[in-house]
Amino acid sequence: MSLKSFSRARAIHLMLVYTGGCNGCDIEVVNCVLSPKFDAEQYKVFLTWNPREADVLVVTGPVTKFNEEPLKKIYEAIPEPKAVVAAGACALIGGVYKNIHGDIPSEEIMGPVENIIPVDVKVPGCAVRPQDLLSGVVTALPKLLNAD
Amino acid sequence: MVEEKKPNKQDVIETEISMGTVHPTALEPYRVRLFVEDEIVKEAEITIGVNHRGIERIMEGLPVEKANSLTEKVCGICSNAHIWNSVLVAEKGLGIEIPQRANYIRIIMEELERLHSHFLYLAHGSEVLGHETFSMRAFYIRETVMELLRMIGGNRVQYGASIIGGVRPRCELNEMRIQKIAEGMDDVEKGITKFADRFVLDPIVMSRIEGIGVIPQKQAIKLEVTGPTLRATGVNQDLRMKMKEYEPFDFDVITQDDGDVKSNLLMRVLEIPESIKIIRQAIKNLPSGSVVDRSWEMFDCNTIKSYIEVPRGTLYHSYAIEDGRVRNSVIRTPSMTNIGAMQYACIGDHITDAQLCIVQCDPCFTCTDRAMKIINL
Numbered sequence: 001m002s003l004k005s006f007s008r009a010r011a012i013h014l015m016l017v018y019t020g021g022c023n024g025c026d027i028e029v030v031n032c033v034l035s036p037k038f039d040a041e042q043y044k045v046f047l048t049w050n051p052r053e054a055d056v057l058v059v060t061g062p063v064t065k066f067n068e069e070p071l072k073k074i075y076e077a078i079p080e081p082k083a084v085v086a087a088g089a090c091a092l093i094g095g096v097y098k099n100i101h102g103d104i105p106s107e108e109i110m111g112p113v114e115n116i117i118p119v120d121v122k123v124p125g126c127a128v129r130p131q132d133l134l135s136g137v138v139t140a141l142p143k144l145l146n147a148d
Numbered sequence: 149m150v151e152e153k154k155p156n157k158q159d160v161i162e163t164e165i166s167m168g169t170v171h172p173t174a175l176e177p178y179r180v181r182l183f184v185e186d187e188i189v190k191e192a193e194i195t196i197g198v199n200h201r202g203i204e205r206i207m208e209g210l211p212v213e214k215a216n217s218l219t220e221k222v223c224g225i226c227s228n229a230h231i232w233n234s235v236l237v238a239e240k241g242l243g244i245e246i247p248q249r250a251n252y253i254r255i256i257m258e259e260l261e262r263l264h265s266h267f268l269y270l271a272h273g274s275e276v277l278g279h280e281t282f283s284m285r286a287f288y289i290r291e292t293v294m295e296l297l298r299m300i301g302g303n304r305v306q307y308g309a310s311i312i313g314g315v316r317p318r319c320e321l322n323e324m325r326i327q328k329i330a331e332g333m334d335d336v337e338k339g340i341t342k343f344a345d346r347f348v349l350d351p352i353v354m355s356r357i358e359g360i361g362v363i364p365q366k367q368a369i370k371l372e373v374t375g376p377t378l379r380a381t382g383v384n385q386d387l388r389m390k391m392k393e394y395e396p397f398d399f400d401v402i403t404q405d406d407g408d409v410k411s412n413l414l415m416r417v418l419e420i421p422e423s424i425k426i427i428r429q430a431i432k433n434l435p436s437g438s439v440v441d442r443s444w445e446m447f448d449c450n451t452i453k454s455y456i457e458v459p460r461g462t463l464y465h466s467y468a469i470e471d472g473r474v475r476n477s478v479i480r481t482p483s484m485t486n487i488g489a490m491q492y493a494c495i496g497d498h499i500t501d502a503q504l505c506i507v508q509c510d511p512c513f514t515c516t517d518r519a520m521k522i523i524n525l
């Protein structure tokens with residue numbers, strides 16, 4: 001294990017990007033990291049809002065038309081190695097807003113997230129449960145830590 | 149009383165600081181443009197529209213029952229309020245009388261939701277304030293409420309309690325659940341009392357929030373601000389007082405005088421015990437009987453309107469029913485009218501306080517994004 005991975009393993013930074021869901025998953029993710037009940041910070045997982053600091057990108061929501069470009073930019077701004085966690089039914093299949101995982105083109109919803117950026121881990125649920133999100137993030141960790 | 153604030157529209161303000169649409173301090177995507185002179189905000193402009201998903205269009209033509217459960221996906225914070233109001237529209241049009249027990253359970257759900265929304269507001273507000281300890285504390289108390297909601301509805305965010313004619317049978321309250329709610333309310337009351345004591349007696353926090361982001365009462369009424377944000381400016385207006393669903397309950401309407409960030413935060417802190425009061429009355433006097441009455445018939449109706457008081461203000465739903473399907477659906481969420489207040493609150497304050505001034509009006513831009521235009525604001 002290189003020094004980089006060694007230090008990364010002690011401070012995993014999550015970045016939450018919100019692409020137009022209903023706020024439910026969003027608050028559950030923040031709740032999962034910040035609230036004392038779940039408290040991901042005790043496992044050395046921190047919430048950040050700066051893409052250049054982030055290791056794991058958590059995306060919620062079906063990607064609306066105006067959120068497509070910002071999402072791509074944020075993904076590109078995150079340094080390698082990076083992992084993407086798509087959280088919630090909207091991020092996975094477009095939720096109730098898209099024609100449930102159909103391929104009929106929609107003018108408003110560009111999602112699911114897979115169509116725009118590569119996704120490593122999918123966490124289901126409407127809204128995601130904090131426990132599920134934690135295990136989802138843990139599943140993404142080997143990719144980060146075994147990178148070099 | 150605070151004098152009227154007016155943006156100076158004649159002069160050209162050269163310095164513009166814009167944030168968004170994706171920005172660290174703002175959880176939801178929205179764009180705010182602050183026009184500043186010497187770090188003092190002279191004018192603010194909030195633009196939404198990034199989150200447009202067209203949920204009213206999706207509702208169009210769906211069966212009424214399906215459309216009702218879809219409205220829940222408008223907002224992840226006040227999800228129960230949306231489904232409740234949507235069901236109320238159908239019940240009003242079809243003339244359905246629901247069992248009293250169902251009404252009580254709906255009230256319990258709504259008040260629990262008000263609790264969690266207010267705690268979220270306090271947590272988010274404290275975080276923007278830069279005080280993470282208070283934020284964590286509010287999140288911790290909120291978790292008790294979330295557990296109760298999960299117990300009754302089966303899910304932490306989208307509970308889907310109301311259906312036409314009552315509530316879902318899975319939301320039936322038995323002895324054990326009532327006992328758990330009673331215990332939860334004791335915990336929440338204990339928590340909020342401690343939180344309020346520390347919050348009010350903390351001189352650093354008070355000096356940070358006192359007297360900034362003032363919304364004068366006159367302008368709040370002119371902008372048709374609703375909900376706790378209006379009551380924080382001293383207007384005694386709560387739609388719960390006029391709703392027939394709330395008739396059996398005894399509670400007070402809290403008002404504050406100043407309309408600044410302090411009044412807004414204290415407003416939520418003081419509203420929490422009132423909600424606890426309502427829940428305690430509801431579980432004490434819970435009527436017996438069935439929770440759902442399915443003996444209703446569908447027929448066509450013209451546009452039906454319904455207004456209810458939700459944690460953030462006044463919610464409006466309306467649609468017409470044709471062949472058992474929804475037509476001309478319109479939803480107006482409270483943040484739509486409160487955006488005006490957010491813009492006014494920023495004026496005259498330091499630029500570092502601008503985010504706090506926006507957050508004080510309890511914004512939920514996600515549920516507000518609908519194809520709607522406010523003219524002559």
